[in-house]
Amino acid sequence: MTAGTKVVDEAILEAQALTAGYGANTVLHDVSLLVPEQRLTVLAGPNGSGKSTFLSLLSRVLKPTRGAVLLDGRAMVALPTRQIARSLGLLPQAPLVPEGISVYDLVSRGRYPHQGLLRQWSDADENAVEKALAATSLAPLAGRTVDSLSGGQRQRAFIAMTLAQETPVILLDEPTTFLDLRYQNEVMDLIGSLTHDHGRTVVAVLHDLNAALQYADRIVFLKAGRIHTVVEDLEACTEALIGDVFETAVTRLTHPVTGKPAFLTIPSGKAAAV
Amino acid sequence: MSAGTLAAPRQSGWAWLLPAIGLTLLLSALHLSTGARPTPLPVLFDALTTFDPADFDQRILLSLRLPRLCAALLSGAAIGLAGLLLQSLLRNPLAEPHILGFNAGASLAVVIATALPVALQPVGLARPLLAALGGALVFSAVFALSSAGRLGLTMAKLTFCGIALSALASALVSAILILDQETLEAVRFWLVGDLAGAAWREVNAALAPTALAASATLMIAPRLDAMALGDASATGLGVPVRTTRLIGLGAAALLSGVAVSTVGPIGFVGLIVPGLAFRLAGGRHLPALALSAIGGATLLVAADLVARSLIASHEIATGIMTALVGAPVFLAIVARRVK
Amino acid sequence: MMAAAYRRFRLGPVSLRVNARRTALCIALALLLVALAFAALATGSGEAGLADALAFLTRPVETGHSTVGDLRAPRVAMALACGAMLGLSGAALQTLTRNGLADPGLLGVREGASLAVITLMLSSPSAPLLLRPFAGMAGGLIVALVAMVIARSLARLRFILVGIGLSWFLSAVISMILITADIDSVQAAMVWMAGSLSGTQPDMLPPAFACLFVGSSLLVLTMRAAEISLLGETAAIGLGMRVVRFRMTAIAASVLMTAAAVSCAGSLGFVGLLAPHLSRFLVGGGQAALLAGSAILGAGLVLIADTIGRTLFAPVQIPAGIVLSVLGVVLLAVLLWQRRNQI
Numbered sequence: 001m002t003a004g005t006k007v008v009d010e011a012i013l014e015a016q017a018l019t020a021g022y023g024a025n026t027v028l029h030d031v032s033l034l035v036p037e038q039r040l041t042v043l044a045g046p047n048g049s050g051k052s053t054f055l056s057l058l059s060r061v062l063k064p065t066r067g068a069v070l071l072d073g074r075a076m077v078a079l080p081t082r083q084i085a086r087s088l089g090l091l092p093q094a095p096l097v098p099e100g101i102s103v104y105d106l107v108s109r110g111r112y113p114h115q116g117l118l119r120q121w122s123d124a125d126e127n128a129v130e131k132a133l134a135a136t137s138l139a140p141l142a143g144r145t146v147d148s149l150s151g152g153q154r155q156r157a158f159i160a161m162t163l164a165q166e167t168p169v170i171l172l173d174e175p176t177t178f179l180d181l182r183y184q185n186e187v188m189d190l191i192g193s194l195t196h197d198h199g200r201t202v203v204a205v206l207h208d209l210n211a212a213l214q215y216a217d218r219i220v221f222l223k224a225g226r227i228h229t230v231v232e233d234l235e236a237c238t239e240a241l242i243g244d245v246f247e248t249a250v251t252r253l254t255h256p257v258t259g260k261p262a263f264l265t266i267p268s269g270k271a272a273a274v
Numbered sequence: 275m276s277a278g279t280l281a282a283p284r285q286s287g288w289a290w291l292l293p294a295i296g297l298t299l300l301l302s303a304l305h306l307s308t309g310a311r312p313t314p315l316p317v318l319f320d321a322l323t324t325f326d327p328a329d330f331d332q333r334i335l336l337s338l339r340l341p342r343l344c345a346a347l348l349s350g351a352a353i354g355l356a357g358l359l360l361q362s363l364l365r366n367p368l369a370e371p372h373i374l375g376f377n378a379g380a381s382l383a384v385v386i387a388t389a390l391p392v393a394l395q396p397v398g399l400a401r402p403l404l405a406a407l408g409g410a411l412v413f414s415a416v417f418a419l420s421s422a423g424r425l426g427l428t429m430a431k432l433t434f435c436g437i438a439l440s441a442l443a444s445a446l447v448s449a450i451l452i453l454d455q456e457t458l459e460a461v462r463f464w465l466v467g468d469l470a471g472a473a474w475r476e477v478n479a480a481l482a483p484t485a486l487a488a489s490a491t492l493m494i495a496p497r498l499d500a501m502a503l504g505d506a507s508a509t510g511l512g513v514p515v516r517t518t519r520l521i522g523l524g525a526a527a528l529l530s531g532v533a534v535s536t537v538g539p540i541g542f543v544g545l546i547v548p549g550l551a552f553r554l555a556g557g558r559h560l561p562a563l564a565l566s567a568i569g570g571a572t573l574l575v576a577a578d579l580v581a582r583s584l585i586a587s588h589e590i591a592t593g594i595m596t597a598l599v600g601a602p603v604f605l606a607i608v609a610r611r612v613k
Numbered sequence: 614m615m616a617a618a619y620r621r622f623r624l625g626p627v628s629l630r631v632n633a634r635r636t637a638l639c640i641a642l643a644l645l646l647v648a649l650a651f652a653a654l655a656t657g658s659g660e661a662g663l664a665d666a667l668a669f670l671t672r673p674v675e676t677g678h679s680t681v682g683d684l685r686a687p688r689v690a691m692a693l694a695c696g697a698m699l700g701l702s703g704a705a706l707q708t709l710t711r712n713g714l715a716d717p718g719l720l721g722v723r724e725g726a727s728l729a730v731i732t733l734m735l736s737s738p739s740a741p742l743l744l745r746p747f748a749g750m751a752g753g754l755i756v757a758l759v760a761m762v763i764a765r766s767l768a769r770l771r772f773i774l775v776g777i778g779l780s781w782f783l784s785a786v787i788s789m790i791l792i793t794a795d796i797d798s799v800q801a802a803m804v805w806m807a808g809s810l811s812g813t814q815p816d817m818l819p820p821a822f823a824c825l826f827v828g829s830s831l832l833v834l835t836m837r838a839a840e841i842s843l844l845g846e847t848a849a850i851g852l853g854m855r856v857v858r859f860r861m862t863a864i865a866a867s868v869l870m871t872a873a874a875v876s877c878a879g880s881l882g883f884v885g886l887l888a889p890h891l892s893r894f895l896v897g898g899g900q901a902a903l904l905a906g907s908a909i910l911g912a913g914l915v916l917i918a919d920t921i922g923r924t925l926f927a928p929v930q931i932p933a934g935i936v937l938s939v940l941g942v943v944l945l946a947v948l949l950w951q952r953r954n955q956i
Binding site: 056059060061081082083084085086088089090091092093094095096098099100105109110112113115117118119120121122162165171 | 619621626627628629630711834837840841843844845847848850851852853854855893897899
């Protein structure tokens, strides 16, 4: 089940035997996972494998029908949602942009879990926002409206909002799926830096397998609602493994610049030639 | 595909025609015999076959109830046709003359016309035509407003704009009525959809425009089947989409204008009937249009019948009746078909 | 630097971030409203003018019974209260449904409140006026609940369309009641229904302002949650917002204030729709500015409409509701055109 995994004895986020679904459909069956600290864990798999559902469970947006999600050893269902929000940040797939909001204001929304009716804006808030803007290189754009930004800049603004929340754990749901190729790179670089430069624990659902391979410390392959394989050593990603998960023939290459593995699909007529 | 398979759906639509006509005749007979002086059927036959001017019962029939019945039949058919045209052309199950602003615009036109000094008031044919014009103008505004923008015409925008502009037209009507007591007296009952004021004069005025609109509808009926597949597909099939839509909307405006000027603004008949007719007709427009017209006529006669007899001493306006039944139907459609 | 437009305000445990320009704008609008109110007190079909208005304001006890004191002052006060309530309701609803075309009147709340009050008026004509706001609020709440149950979702278009259907149905029921009831009670009911402030009794002012206070407090308490809700439900949950609690509070406040306004002044349309948009246009900003702006502009709209209604065609009084609708023609068309890309 797991290939090349280091033993993780203590995790900030843990899924225990999760079973969940929507209505009568069960989407996830008995999924357990330990999320190691300060690493980028990627959830990968074909459509319908349950990766987004899994992320929703981890972020408490969805409640499991069986099993539990533990945050710092405590069951999430027992914790007040605001307290969770101080430890766990979430960037959903298609967040809405409030009309006419400036970048600065959007990023400051991330301070919500730390604020109260009276204590609406403290020094800590201001520092957090400025640090987040610096980390995402958005400081010069702080006064612009989010509507006027490019796709990549907009996504960076939302990541900055999640950064400003100052949570040790950050969950990202398909952060690059709707972006142009050039923006995908800049956003993935930023996500990669979240662990190394900012010491956060990141779990991301990525649709693009090769991007996952470039940046992830750990990849969790999901198929048909179950964990297929957990990979920490990228050498363990073989053609057989990927082919089995995605149900298509693939060929493995080594990226000429980074040295990490990459996979290409094989058009059906050419399979015999490989 | 064998001839048998092709023949089967074509039959099912038209097969409903006879029962529908039968139902209409039955209800019409009921309608004629109900009232403050209940008239038994034999008297009805006599009145229609051998008219005796001295007979009081027969006079009531011919000068009060028959025109009312004819108004109901004609307007109901017009509304049914208009409703189907709109739902088909706009591909919106919520489209009907009342919601889209035709009724409000027509009412406004009629109220303005009534408020004019007697010398300028339109008579005869001019009234339904004016009403149709008013309805067309308001609807054009609705259509234009809801087509604007990046997303173009959506079900939501159309319904919204229709409701908003209808509300505004109604407010203008209220403003005029508050300022002009006479006009208020003249239109007070008509405004809620009341058939009591329908006389032969109105019915006669309505005949020609209805015939015109019905012929136009008949002409574009075959194209509607293709248009239901979408503008792009229809154009690919050689259907002149824009012209057809224009003719269809024009016909709908004319039909609803006629209905409003004859019996006042009546809502929801155009919402309930077309959907049902379309399903009974198996998805083909020609039989659906026929059924919709007959269905609309039947429904309006039935509604009028109930409105007159429901509460012993009072006549409820038919428009109120159709709203009481129609609004829940609207709710059911929304709950099921709007995401 | 980036926060240049904001000033920090700290006093003890309270630390706020305030936008200087917008605060100044809101204060200016409020002052303008006060001036308008004064002008309204001084205008009218009677002979009372500026001097009388001044006299009433400075020496209210002495000038006790006068045109200004007895007729105009309660009317102006009620216009302000109802207008503010309707503006706030509209702002709350538009934020909640994320739909700029939402208006509390679309929910059937007005008809629900009207039906409740009419039933009260017809069944016990001698019942104290003070019961009306309560009856109205109960009626409005019931309708909102039914709409929520049928629509099963608040943030979608379906909710608004269900509200529209309910309002049609209830209108028909109201018409039916009016037809079958006896003519004198109907007369009174119809006058009230047209949205007229002409029947304002001073007794109605305390409950109206109480509702305004309660409603606006609820909205102020959920102000920040409202801003977060604009990011979408998932993002809001991720930020630790209690979504259900926020929605219930916003709906309750919106419905209660609309129903209270309807119960006191009849059906005043378009205020809930237009005031928030005007506020966004003139002041902009987040939820705090929106609430303040909507309240002030809503009050102003109703006040202007009522004053026009009672002076333009004097001695005929046009109900404020009608004037508002006519004013609404232009404003709404501009609005729909401007927002054509959003909805």
